[in-house]
Amino acid sequence: MLERQRTVPGTPPPRGAADDEPTILGFPAEIESDEDDDETDPGVALVVLRRPDRIAGAALVLAGVASAASLTVPWVRGERERGLSLFRRGLEVVDSGLGEFLRSGLWQPVAVVLGGGVMLVLGLLLFLPAHTHRLLGVLALVAALTATAAVLTLLAGADWSTGQFDLGTWVAIAVAALGVLGALKAMLSLPRVTTPPRVATPPR
DSSP states (O other), X not given: OOOOOXXXXXXXXXXXXXXXXXXXXXXXXXXXXXXXXXXXXXXXXXXXXXXXXXXXXXXXXXXXXXXXXXXXXXXBXXXXXXXXXXXXXXXXXXXXXXXXXXXXTOHHHHHHHHHHHHHHHHHHHTTSOBSOOHHHHHHHHHHHHHHHHXXXXXXXXXXXXXXXXXXXXXXXXXXXXXXXXXXXXXXXXXXXXXXXXXXXXXXX
């Protein structure tokens, strides 16, 4: 009787990888399929919203209204001459030349009233929706700084004493302050960016 030959079960040789299969160190690589691969979202585009700037617009409109109100009250205490009379006299001096106009001491009411009128128009435009209002803010800042220069000149001419100022000068100070605040608000407000609403993909 032949002795049964004891054998050790052998390890099957590694399966050769096909030419088009990925391999790792010569062995076939198993790559797990991701179910979400075919559902990957493409690049999402951002959308800049068009919106009004009501706070800046309200401040500039108030500055314009205040400049109009300064025409109805006196600027210097003890004098009955109102802002409208000062404004008209200032326009008359303009015909004599810019130098004479600046030396007359009447350019301040003209600068405040005209600057306030510009700020009123720009403030109304700020209520219209737009991507950004920076250009309007820059224009408003120029008008507001013109009114501010007029007010500071009045204060410097009075040795920084407000004792001789009447209601018209205080209203002019309000015009400059509201104008600067509204202009800076319009300039520094960043555009609001959002993503468009996602459209549901119909099932396949």
